[in-house]
Amino acid sequence: MTSSESRGFRSGATVANLVANARGLQPGAVARLISLVESDSPLLREVAVALAPHAGQAQVVGITGSPGVGKSTTISALTRAIREQGRTVGVLSVDPSSPYTGGALLGDRIRMLEHATDKGVFVRSLASRGRLGGLSAAVPQALRVLDASGYDVVLIETVGAGQAELEIASLADTTLVILAPGAGDDVQAAKAGILEIADVFAVNKADREGSAAVLRDLSRVQGYKPIPDDAWAVPVVQTVAAAGGGIVELLAAADGHFAWLRSTGSLAVRRRRRATAEVEAIVLDRVRARFASLTAPTALYAVAEAVARGTTDPYSAADQLFPV
Amino acid sequence: MTSSESRGFRSGATVANLVANARGLQPGAVARLISLVESDSPLLREVAVALAPHAGQAQVVGITGSPGVGKSTTISALTRAIREQGRTVGVLSVDPSSPYTGGALLGDRIRMLEHATDKGVFVRSLASRGRLGGLSAAVPQALRVLDASGYDVVLIETVGAGQAELEIASLADTTLVILAPGAGDDVQAAKAGILEIADVFAVNKADREGSAAVLRDLSRVQGYKPIPDDAWAVPVVQTVAAAGGGIVELLAAADGHFAWLRSTGSLAVRRRRRATAEVEAIVLDRVRARFASLTAPTALYAVAEAVARGTTDPYSAADQLFPV
Numbered sequence: 001m002t003s004s005e006s007r008g009f010r011s012g013a014t015v016a017n018l019v020a021n022a023r024g025l026q027p028g029a030v031a032r033l034i035s036l037v038e039s040d041s042p043l044l045r046e047v048a049v050a051l052a053p054h055a056g057q058a059q060v061v062g063i064t065g066s067p068g069v070g071k072s073t074t075i076s077a078l079t080r081a082i083r084e085q086g087r088t089v090g091v092l093s094v095d096p097s098s099p100y101t102g103g104a105l106l107g108d109r110i111r112m113l114e115h116a117t118d119k120g121v122f123v124r125s126l127a128s129r130g131r132l133g134g135l136s137a138a139v140p141q142a143l144r145v146l147d148a149s150g151y152d153v154v155l156i157e158t159v160g161a162g163q164a165e166l167e168i169a170s171l172a173d174t175t176l177v178i179l180a181p182g183a184g185d186d187v188q189a190a191k192a193g194i195l196e197i198a199d200v201f202a203v204n205k206a207d208r209e210g211s212a213a214v215l216r217d218l219s220r221v222q223g224y225k226p227i228p229d230d231a232w233a234v235p236v237v238q239t240v241a242a243a244g245g246g247i248v249e250l251l252a253a254a255d256g257h258f259a260w261l262r263s264t265g266s267l268a269v270r271r272r273r274r275a276t277a278e279v280e281a282i283v284l285d286r287v288r289a290r291f292a293s294l295t296a297p298t299a300l301y302a303v304a305e306a307v308a309r310g311t312t313d314p315y316s317a318a319d320q321l322f323p324v
Numbered sequence: 325m326t327s328s329e330s331r332g333f334r335s336g337a338t339v340a341n342l343v344a345n346a347r348g349l350q351p352g353a354v355a356r357l358i359s360l361v362e363s364d365s366p367l368l369r370e371v372a373v374a375l376a377p378h379a380g381q382a383q384v385v386g387i388t389g390s391p392g393v394g395k396s397t398t399i400s401a402l403t404r405a406i407r408e409q410g411r412t413v414g415v416l417s418v419d420p421s422s423p424y425t426g427g428a429l430l431g432d433r434i435r436m437l438e439h440a441t442d443k444g445v446f447v448r449s450l451a452s453r454g455r456l457g458g459l460s461a462a463v464p465q466a467l468r469v470l471d472a473s474g475y476d477v478v479l480i481e482t483v484g485a486g487q488a489e490l491e492i493a494s495l496a497d498t499t500l501v502i503l504a505p506g507a508g509d510d511v512q513a514a515k516a517g518i519l520e521i522a523d524v525f526a527v528n529k530a531d532r533e534g535s536a537a538v539l540r541d542l543s544r545v546q547g548y549k550p551i552p553d554d555a556w557a558v559p560v561v562q563t564v565a566a567a568g569g570g571i572v573e574l575l576a577a578a579d580g581h582f583a584w585l586r587s588t589g590s591l592a593v594r595r596r597r598r599a600t601a602e603v604e605a606i607v608l609d610r611v612r613a614r615f616a617s618l619t620a621p622t623a624l625y626a627v628a629e630a631v632a633r634g635t636t637d638p639y640s641a642a643d644q645l646f647p648v
Binding site for chain 1: 351368369372373375376377378379380442453464465468592595597599600602603604606607608610611615624625627628629631632633634635636637638639640641642645646
């Protein structure tokens, strides 16, 4: 254990205590567990084992949309509405834009402005990616910490950027896509991809001009796809999040989708999808880490040298290093 | 061999002929080889083996910059300048923005407008990513096709989006970063990351207001980093690409950097870096493909189920599926 990891709790009783405290929704313990899974600590394995039996209880809602649609405001309003029902909320903000900096995101504003003293709300921002692309294992593991800690609902938000949306959707039970008038030609730009991942649409800023056009575009594009009898008919909820308008309805739509998942057995499918995404992210991180360690004359170095010289081809090199 | 692969050339003499024709810069053969490496064809291995001895000759220049800085215009002007020197050029345009669509990119415009009948210029656009992020192996392999075909210079362009820049830089001998006034607060936005990858800066639209400010910002940020005696001092070239201004100087700066790489032995380091990125992309694609095949009750399915149920943790699952 390094000194930075030992800081804040004594070894010995450490991980078990930390998990117990996190399950009492002590924000310091939750934050420390997330830091442990983020930092690839040697305690990671112990943390993972301790969390496993407690995971899988939270209702996980992924929230995405282009910049300017009002994600931050909507999440803040949803958080308030969920709290008013007596349920607890964890919010995870994922920044897919840059591998360079972590960068505080939207979610932090919520923490600062409103729920700072409410133990029933926990907010954390994360950078999403490893050095060479793909969802960093830190994101699903941070979700796992919030889930296992016992927050009733976990909101994961990400900026609408193709790939990040898909990745977050793979972790969520319900994916909420927010559109708004004036935030670019959303429906056009989003194309097929966003329709496929959305379980619920929110058309925010419903009081603004152009809102009807967004609704029309959306229903036209949705109309192309017939809905089988046993499928979920993706609802569209109009909101004015800044004034709280439509938020109760939006929450009801998300809850309705979750109930549908439970009743049809689809929840098990989504949970398996999440588990797969978790394990995949860990494996991809491992592969990247192995390649990143190419600084000394290792086996990999020799293989890279051979590929660079043209004496072997990269597929044979891949076979050699990672047999199929 | 599937019917779509056999279309266009007879089996038997196939791959060897195709590579021979590509090395005669026959655009049809080059295009078909790129399609083969893009499509994960069963002929891929044979193609890789056939290309290996011919790779490593091209001078590879990565070109990046935010939308609106004039990448397309600069590449078009550079292509013209390189051709005027009698050298041949391959251009690879990589679109990192979306996993949904391939989408024709900037480079295609060049092909259409100018060099359509010039065998010394080949232009191709590629989508950059696999379904779950990271550089698709298709990008380095398409580069390999252009390199092995014998184009003297290969230009790889990508839109400046954090991660994609890093990935393209890992393939290039020289990375050219284009800035311009009025294209957002480029230098600020770019921060440390872009300074680290740039071997040459172009400040385009040098005739516009605001150009001096970009230069000043750039030299201020660059000024923070002292340059050791044996290091490359990143040059800044002012261009007005639309009128061809500064393009000869920009090309000279890129050539100068390549000469420096050769003379210092740094070229071998960069080529090893590229080889590593190539092999890594192949391995990551394989891992993703294996996870994507999770549709039947396989071993992976059972493990995902166990993780979803909480009877195992995701790190133990990763160990089981992909031992460290």
